Amino acid sequence: MEDNSSVQHVILVLSGKGGVGKSTVSVQLALGLREKGFKVGLLDVDLCGPSVPHLLGLEGSSVHRCPEGWVPVYADKEQKLAVMSIGFLLADKNESVIWRGPKKTSMIKTFLQDVHWQELDYLIIDTPPGTSDEHITVVENLANICDGAVLVTTPQLVAIEDVKKECNFCLRTGIAILGIVENMSGYVCPNCKECSNVFSSGGGKSLAELSNYPFLGAVPIDPRVNGGNRSESIMKSMPSTPAGQAYDQILTRLLQSIEENVQRKKNGMEVSN
Amino acid sequence: MEEKPSDAPEHCPGTQSDNAGKASACAGCPNQTICASGAPRGPDPSVELVRARMSGVRSKLFVLSGKGGVGKSTFSNLLARSLASRFPDKNVALLDIDICGPSQPRMMGALNEQVHQSGSGWCPVYVEENLALMSIGFLLGSSDDAVIWRGPRKNNMIRQFLSEVDWGDSLDFMVLDTPPGTSDEHLSAASYLVSKTPGEDDGARAILVTSPSEVAIADVRREATFCKRVGLKVVGVVENMAAFVCPHCKVTSEIFPRDRGGGEKLSEEMELPFLGSVPLDPVLARACDEGQDVLSTMADSPTLAAISAIVDRILSAV
Numbered sequence: 001m002e003d004n005s006s007v008q009h010v011i012l013v014l015s016g017k018g019g020v021g022k023s024t025v026s027v028q029l030a031l032g033l034r035e036k037g038f039k040v041g042l043l044d045v046d047l048c049g050p051s052v053p054h055l056l057g058l059e060g061s062s063v064h065r066c067p068e069g070w071v072p073v074y075a076d077k078e079q080k081l082a083v084m085s086i087g088f089l090l091a092d093k094n095e096s097v098i099w100r101g102p103k104k105t106s107m108i109k110t111f112l113q114d115v116h117w118q119e120l121d122y123l124i125i126d127t128p129p130g131t132s133d134e135h136i137t138v139v140e141n142l143a144n145i146c147d148g149a150v151l152v153t154t155p156q157l158v159a160i161e162d163v164k165k166e167c168n169f170c171l172r173t174g175i176a177i178l179g180i181v182e183n184m185s186g187y188v189c190p191n192c193k194e195c196s197n198v199f200s201s202g203g204g205k206s207l208a209e210l211s212n213y214p215f216l217g218a219v220p221i222d223p224r225v226n227g228g229n230r231s232e233s234i235m236k237s238m239p240s241t242p243a244g245q246a247y248d249q250i251l252t253r254l255l256q257s258i259e260e261n262v263q264r265k266k267n268g269m270e271v272s273n
Numbered sequence: 274m275e276e277k278p279s280d281a282p283e284h285c286p287g288t289q290s291d292n293a294g295k296a297s298a299c300a301g302c303p304n305q306t307i308c309a310s311g312a313p314r315g316p317d318p319s320v321e322l323v324r325a326r327m328s329g330v331r332s333k334l335f336v337l338s339g340k341g342g343v344g345k346s347t348f349s350n351l352l353a354r355s356l357a358s359r360f361p362d363k364n365v366a367l368l369d370i371d372i373c374g375p376s377q378p379r380m381m382g383a384l385n386e387q388v389h390q391s392g393s394g395w396c397p398v399y400v401e402e403n404l405a406l407m408s409i410g411f412l413l414g415s416s417d418d419a420v421i422w423r424g425p426r427k428n429n430m431i432r433q434f435l436s437e438v439d440w441g442d443s444l445d446f447m448v449l450d451t452p453p454g455t456s457d458e459h460l461s462a463a464s465y466l467v468s469k470t471p472g473e474d475d476g477a478r479a480i481l482v483t484s485p486s487e488v489a490i491a492d493v494r495r496e497a498t499f500c501k502r503v504g505l506k507v508v509g510v511v512e513n514m515a516a517f518v519c520p521h522c523k524v525t526s527e528i529f530p531r532d533r534g535g536g537e538k539l540s541e542e543m544e545l546p547f548l549g550s551v552p553l554d555p556v557l558a559r560a561c562d563e564g565q566d567v568l569s570t571m572a573d574s575p576t577l578a579a580i581s582a583i584v585d586r587i588l589s590a591v
């Protein structure tokens with residue numbers, strides 16, 4: 001990033017598998033951090049399937065140019081949550097981005113270099129599934145200033161398997177793993193309140209234990225997380241629901257994990273000095 | 274389509290461009306003279322090779338979805354298994370072109386199988402007598418290995434899957450399970466399998482899978498645009514994970530609410546046939562994950578009845 005000096009923390013949200021809730025988790029973390037009073041940026045590098053504009057109710061917004069670069073879209077009046085996604089650059093919702101790797105790479109480089117975020121406490125980067133062009137590009141460009149990655153998974157075996165691949169990706173590229181979130185862990189029947197494990201459960205937790213990464217929390221399926229009010233996090237709008245509590249815990253643990261990671265890096269530097 | 278090698282200089286104009294070898298970025302590139310000569314601008318020779326190899330395959334069914342986690346792999350798996358069990362004397366192949374996150378080895382219960390190289394190419398894994406499976410999962414040392422590849426390397430892998438796998442004498446159906454998105458994997462498979470000659474029937478068809486939520490529908494809309502752009506005919510839309518029947522009280526509820534009409538509305542809007550809606554059955558999903566042949570072990574599940582009706586509709590359309 002050109003003017004990255006003003007960005008304090010960069011957090012990647014990763015998952016090998018699609019549809020596990022990377023975008024939802026990214027959006028909830030961004031909203032939650034904003035509600036704690038931080039200035040937050042949210043960058044959506046999923047070029048073929050950008051979901052962040054929809055999840056924040058920002059469809060139809062567009063980005064402008066200023067002398068310093070692109071002005072991101074602000075999700076609130078106080079301009080504390082800045083959002084950038086390719087969705088803002090597409091003319092209509094049917095339009096698809098049919099690009100091979102190199103073109104995607106140059107688009108992401110533009111996002112990383114030319115967006116004028118101003119001062120940010122946290123920049124959250126939402127990624128597409130997989131371990132390919134988008135990920136390699138982000139990591140190549142941000143490896144030095146990235147705090148680490150949050151891995152999102154659902155409890156089924158297929159998803160866990162893909163997330164293990166993503167762990168391996170982080171290891172090989174030197175990205176710290178800040179923690180694992182297990183999403184879609186159980187569904188509470190609205191009729192009888194019985195919680196059934198639609199996609200089984202506990203997979204994320206046991207993966208975290210096995211691989212010795214922090215487990216940030218398990219979020220049950222709640223259709224309300226992405227419905228209704230899109231300018232507030234579920235932690236604020238429905239603090240007493242299991243999903244709201246789960247996100248609250250995840251955010252607290254994530255901030256701890258970032259802090260520990262910063263300390264570790266500092267200590268490492270002192271040792272090497 | 275602009276083609277750039279993965280290790281090209283920053284502002285490479287692309288090997289097919291008029292400026293190839295002449296732009297300022299080309300100075301010092303080892304391929305500058307080849308590009309500047311402009312000689313071999315012909316079409317990719319491997320396209321013809323793959324096409325010849327695949328011409329005997331009557332139906333190539335792409336299972337597509339812009340969104341991840343909507344059940345492409347589960348649906349491809351059940352589609353391939355249903356085709357194989359309905360037509361015991363026909364050959365079915367399932368090709369998993371999800372390079373970064375292959376799920377088929379697990380879903381077919383073939384996790385620890387390996388493919389072997391023979392004189393006629395790679396020998397796929399036979400799950401049933403008439404059901405062959407190929408996936409990058411079989412080529413990895415461990416299932417945790419990450420495939421950290423950029424596009425061109427993935428394309429190469431897909432070309433090899435199509436041209437160098439020994440699928441046997443006659444293949445009647447090939448089901449392609451794809452990764453989410455509209456990028457390298459999709460473009461490559463389409464460029465090899467979709468005929469550019471108007472009027473010629475290449476046997477390539479797409480089935481779009483979606484979940485009822487608005488985010489998934491938005492991505493599937495983009496996928497439909499992709500199909501139009503590359504000339505891939507769409508059989509129809511399958512709505513997956515539509516309803517959830519609580520195993521405790523048997524009341525149906527919507528896990529992924531149909532904000533705006535779901536799959537049916539989408540197919541209307543895009544003028545595509547609606548193939549059917551598949552309810553979510555957690556027990557079945559888990560059995561699929563474990564690689565069971567659910568067609569025989571859980572034959573009475575309503576989810577499988579829905580799948581069976583969809584397969585009927587697909588068969589009458591191809």
